[in-house]
Amino acid sequence: MKQAAAFEAxxxxxxxxxxxxxxxxxxxxxxxxxxxxxxxxxxxxxxxxFIVEGAKGAAVVKQALPYVRLVGESWxxxxxxxxxxxxxxxxxxxxxxxxxxxxxxxxxxxxALIVMEYLSPHIILRKALIEGRQLPKIAEDLGRFVAxxxxxxxxxxxxxxxxxxxxxxFADNAELCDITESLVFTDPYYEAELNSHTSPQLDGIVxxxxxxxxxxxxxxxxxxxxxxxxxxxxxxxxxxGSIMVTDEETRVIDPEFAFYGPMAFDVGMLLANFWMAYFxxxxxxxxxxxxxxxxxxxxxxxxxxSVFRSEFSNLWRTERSGMLYDRRxxxxxxxxxxxxxxxxxxxxxxxxxxxxxxGVEIHRRILGLAHNADFEIIEDKDLRAACETRALKFGxxxxxxRERIHGLDEINVxxxxxxxGIVS
Amino acid sequence: MKQAAAFEAxxxxxxxxxxxxxxxxxxxxxxxxxxxxxxxxxxxxxxxxFIVEGAKGAAVVKQALPYVRLVGESWxxxxxxxxxxxxxxxxxxxxxxxxxxxxxxxxxxxxALIVMEYLSPHIILRKALIEGRQLPKIAEDLGRFVAxxxxxxxxxxxxxxxxxxxxxxFADNAELCDITESLVFTDPYYEAELNSHTSPQLDGIVxxxxxxxxxxxxxxxxxxxxxxxxxxxxxxxxxxGSIMVTDEETRVIDPEFAFYGPMAFDVGMLLANFWMAYFxxxxxxxxxxxxxxxxxxxxxxxxxxSVFRSEFSNLWRTERSGMLYDRRxxxxxxxxxxxxxxxxxxxxxxxxxxxxxxGVEIHRRILGLAHNADFEIIEDKDLRAACETRALKFGxxxxxxRERIHGLDEINVxxxxxxxGIVS
Numbered sequence: 001m002k003q004a005a006a007f008e009a010x011x012x013x014x015x016x017x018x019x020x021x022x023x024x025x026x027x028x029x030x031x032x033x034x035x036x037x038x039x040x041x042x043x044x045x046x047x048x049x050f051i052v053e054g055a056k057g058a059a060v061v062k063q064a065l066p067y068v069r070l071v072g073e074s075w076x077x078x079x080x081x082x083x084x085x086x087x088x089x090x091x092x093x094x095x096x097x098x099x100x101x102x103x104x105x106x107x108x109x110x111x112a113l114i115v116m117e118y119l120s121p122h123i124i125l126r127k128a129l130i131e132g133r134q135l136p137k138i139a140e141d142l143g144r145f146v147a148x149x150x151x152x153x154x155x156x157x158x159x160x161x162x163x164x165x166x167x168x169x170f171a172d173n174a175e176l177c178d179i180t181e182s183l184v185f186t187d188p189y190y191e192a193e194l195n196s197h198t199s200p201q202l203d204g205i206v207x208x209x210x211x212x213x214x215x216x217x218x219x220x221x222x223x224x225x226x227x228x229x230x231x232x233x234x235x236x237x238x239x240x241g242s243i244m245v246t247d248e249e250t251r252v253i254d255p256e257f258a259f260y261g262p263m264a265f266d267v268g269m270l271l272a273n274f275w276m277a278y279f280x281x282x283x284x285x286x287x288x289x290x291x292x293x294x295x296x297x298x299x300x301x302x303x304x305x306s307v308f309r310s311e312f313s314n315l316w317r318t319e320r321s322g323m324l325y326d327r328r329x330x331x332x333x334x335x336x337x338x339x340x341x342x343x344x345x346x347x348x349x350x351x352x353x354x355x356x357x358x359g360v361e362i363h364r365r366i367l368g369l370a371h372n373a374d375f376e377i378i379e380d381k382d383l384r385a386a387c388e389t390r391a392l393k394f395g396x397x398x399x400x401x402r403e404r405i406h407g408l409d410e411i412n413v414x415x416x417x418x419x420x421g422i423v424s
Numbered sequence: 425m426k427q428a429a430a431f432e433a434x435x436x437x438x439x440x441x442x443x444x445x446x447x448x449x450x451x452x453x454x455x456x457x458x459x460x461x462x463x464x465x466x467x468x469x470x471x472x473x474f475i476v477e478g479a480k481g482a483a484v485v486k487q488a489l490p491y492v493r494l495v496g497e498s499w500x501x502x503x504x505x506x507x508x509x510x511x512x513x514x515x516x517x518x519x520x521x522x523x524x525x526x527x528x529x530x531x532x533x534x535x536a537l538i539v540m541e542y543l544s545p546h547i548i549l550r551k552a553l554i555e556g557r558q559l560p561k562i563a564e565d566l567g568r569f570v571a572x573x574x575x576x577x578x579x580x581x582x583x584x585x586x587x588x589x590x591x592x593x594f595a596d597n598a599e600l601c602d603i604t605e606s607l608v609f610t611d612p613y614y615e616a617e618l619n620s621h622t623s624p625q626l627d628g629i630v631x632x633x634x635x636x637x638x639x640x641x642x643x644x645x646x647x648x649x650x651x652x653x654x655x656x657x658x659x660x661x662x663x664x665g666s667i668m669v670t671d672e673e674t675r676v677i678d679p680e681f682a683f684y685g686p687m688a689f690d691v692g693m694l695l696a697n698f699w700m701a702y703f704x705x706x707x708x709x710x711x712x713x714x715x716x717x718x719x720x721x722x723x724x725x726x727x728x729x730s731v732f733r734s735e736f737s738n739l740w741r742t743e744r745s746g747m748l749y750d751r752r753x754x755x756x757x758x759x760x761x762x763x764x765x766x767x768x769x770x771x772x773x774x775x776x777x778x779x780x781x782x783g784v785e786i787h788r789r790i791l792g793l794a795h796n797a798d799f800e801i802i803e804d805k806d807l808r809a810a811c812e813t814r815a816l817k818f819g820x821x822x823x824x825x826r827e828r829i830h831g832l833d834e835i836n837v838x839x840x841x842x843x844x845g846i847v848s
Contacts, residue, residue, distance in 0.1 A: 155651050160605065164598045167654075171592035174585045181584065181747055190752045213762040220749045220766055227579050227748070230591075231652040323605055324651070325644045328614045338637040342644055 007079060007111055010063050012038040015050055019061065024106035025115050029054030044241070044254065045070035045370055046077065051118055058120070059105060064112035064256070068179075070370065071194070077175055081256040082112035084173045088258035089114075091233055095152040096145045101252050119251055122244035126373055129240060129277040130284055134296045141250035142243070142270060143307025150263045151315040153233035155322045167230045167260040176257045177227070180236065184360055185223035188367040189216050197367050198375075201385030205392055206367060214400045219363075222356045222399075230260035238266040239361075239372070240273040264350045267308060268357025272395070274301045276362055276374050278415060279391040283378030294419070298412045305408055309347060316343050352402045355411075359399025362391050390418045431503060431535055434487050436462040439474055443485065448530035449539050453478030468665065468678065469494035469794055470501065475542055482544070483529060488536035488680070492603075494794065495618070501599055505680040506536035508597045512682030513538075515657055519576040520569045525676050543675055546668035550797055553664060553701040554708055558720045565674035566667070566694060567731025574687045575739040577657035579746045591654045591684040600681045601651070604660065608784055609647035612791040613640050621791050622799075625809030629816055630791060638824045643787075646780045646823075654684035662690040663785075663796070664697040688774045691732060692781025696819070698725045700786055700798050702839060703815040707802030718843070722836045729832055733771060740767050776826045779835075783823025786815050814842045
């Protein structure tokens with residue numbers, strides 16, 4: 001057996017010589033490495049991402065670094081996140097279907113490197129939403145993606161033994177979970193060193209939120225759920241920067257945060273990012289009315305949840321072959337209504353937890369370490385802070401009141417009233 | 425390295441020659457194996473248990489079998505449950521204190537064999553309760569044991585990374601979890617092959633319970649929680665047959681079902697076994713009034729929960745050093761009430777889930793595979809069925825109404841009314 005070479009970060013210069021012998025790559029883009037064009041395009045917080053173009057085509061090479069790129073070598077982070085990303089992509093493709101994630105051509109564990117499909121002309125969903133583009137298919141594609149991955153990765157569908165083995169495998173992705181546990185649920189709610197916010201404009205509301213007992217208790221209860229509920233393989237970082245789109249197609253990328261966690265987490269983070277897109281539109285409005293875009297975003301939120309709910313229910317009725325909510329207790333003895341009653345309970349839990357996760361995700365993107373471009377690129381700090389303030393208040397409302405909110409209609413009405421300044 | 429010998433079940437005859445060279449044993453009971461007295465005393469459902477007495481003292485040798493002893497070789501069960509038992513005992517001793525579990529002298533993984541302290545004059549708690557003995561210390565000892573093991577095995581106390589590693593380790597105890605998942609939560613609620621009940625006396629109520637939609641939905645929701653909530657290292661089988669007592673001392677034994685599960689599970693199973701002891705007293709009453717014993721049992725239930733609650737709260741206030749409910753958000757900024765609010769929410773969840781687990785535990789002991797001696801030894805089938813019927817109705821009530829029941833006083837009043845036939 002060949003000794004695996006020690007990890008070495010790629011550069012645009014070394015990539016052709018280092019990967020020129022990788023058949024999974026050369027068969028797709030061509031063997032003439034001298035003619036390869038390589039660009040480093042990683043704009044995420046963690047990794048290197050290269051686009052490699054050759055005579056026959058293009059591919060993406062993603063490589064983990066042994067530290068957090070956004071922060072630097074002072075924050076080490078294990079290379080094995082690449083292993084979890086690879087395995088998550090494989091499972092997502094199997095569960096949600098080919099074409100929902102990038103195709104994987106090659107994985108090199110020692111180099112923490114994945115060679116995968118170059119998606120073109122796809123752009124990052126966040127960028128599209130900032131530009132005011134209305135993507136016609138995202139609600140349907142994403143609602144279906146989360147329903148299928150969450151359902152099929154749980155004891156509703158998997159063999160219990162297989163899920164337990166997979167829980168054990170992904171439990172080792174602890175450092176990435178630790179990032180979420182700290183950055184999403186705790187740091188925003190006290191003066192953590194790496195936090196930042198638009199200052200001084202937000203200083204008042206930030207102090208208010210950090211003194212808000214009900215909010216902090218909810219955030220910690222959600223952290224408790226996040227850390228202990230190993231229901232299903234979640235993507236773990238499903239924000240609008242982890243989604244690539246065209247008008248026709250939607251692809252989910254970057255699942256290195258994947259682990260067995262609560263069903264509601266991915267859905268909550270996803271909707272939170274739509275709500276942030278909504279509240280940030282006013283910052284991108286100069287000479288360019290965004291009323292239609294705002295209406296579109298609220299509709300996407302309603303539709304995503306509705307597709308999720310309907311696909312999840314459909315799988316519940318047709319594919320429930322795991323050990324939970326056993327058909328022998330319900331359908332098989334003529335009590336299909338019993339199974340519908342259980343489904344209502346399960347969806348109700350996902351609903352209330354989803355609202356909580358959405359609320360804290362909004363907060364951490366404005367108060368924590370990793371901010372969203374939606375707000376960040378608004379240069380006028382007063383305008384940015386006004387957008388952020390509305391989002392913060394909205395996040396607080398849905399997180400704290402999540403057990404008493406019944407539907408997205410009422411939530412979106414609230415979003416509209418906050419946006420128009422009718423409530424503040 | 426010495427090759428591990430292939431597994432071979434011990435017998436009373438082979439034990440001295442096979443363990444005569446084990447210093448951890450001979451140093452305690454003496455080296456003169458010819459004089460050892462060996463008795464096989466296993467009355468559990470799974471394993472071999474020997475008491476070995478020598479010139480210097482005695483010890484217990486517990487060995488797993490590659491199948492379920494209660495059922496036979498047709499139901500294989502991995503030997504590695506012995507590994508989990510060993511590791512659970514070590515953790516319980518560290519978390520709840522020396523003297524709360526038997527001392528471990530030796531572990532042989534290949535032979536699935538644990539040599540441990542011989543507890544004498546301890547007897548099994550279930551036997552004592554059937555005999556009508558009022559043990560003065562069980563509520564305090566057991567309430568404290570569950571509070572300490574559950575708190576200290578969770579993210580309230582452990583380092584997140586260590587708990588995740590331990591979750592992964594114990595995830596491999598899947599076959600034992602599978603037994604609970606099937607036998608507690610599913611089998612009792614349909615005509616599973618291995619079920620049995622006192623027949624024909626219970627046929628009517630059994631049919632009623634298996635047609636009871638609300639009950640079955642709750643049982644499956646509890647199974648969902650059991651399988652997905654990896655909150656803490658639970659004992660996993662904490663019934664009155666897993667506890668050995670004297671008037672002065674209480675020891676918890678047999679944690680081979682240990683895994684990372686929901687906080688409420690051990691507490692629920694424990695209280696369920698006290699309630700079953702309560703409802704079975706009428707079957708042991710001939711010439712021997714059990715009114716005092718019944719009052720004692722209800723008191724034990726109230727006290728066990730009260731000690732649990734108070735010790736858990738104490739640990740919450742003094743030892744909360746894990747990543748959940750971070751002091752920096754509460755106490756450290758003068759908001760101790762915020763942490764009390766969170767504690768109330770956590771205890772409320774444990775409470776409602778505990779009642780659910782207790783309800784289904786009662787059912788499975790009367791309808792499922794593994795029955796309790798409390799009822800089983802009542803020879804008069806009509807009398808036994810009368811006791812069991814009251815317990816079944818009680819179990820159904822607390823499982824289905826668990827989210828709307830406030831305290832043990834009202835539950836124990838209900839138990840008394842069922843027992844006296846005031847409600848039925």
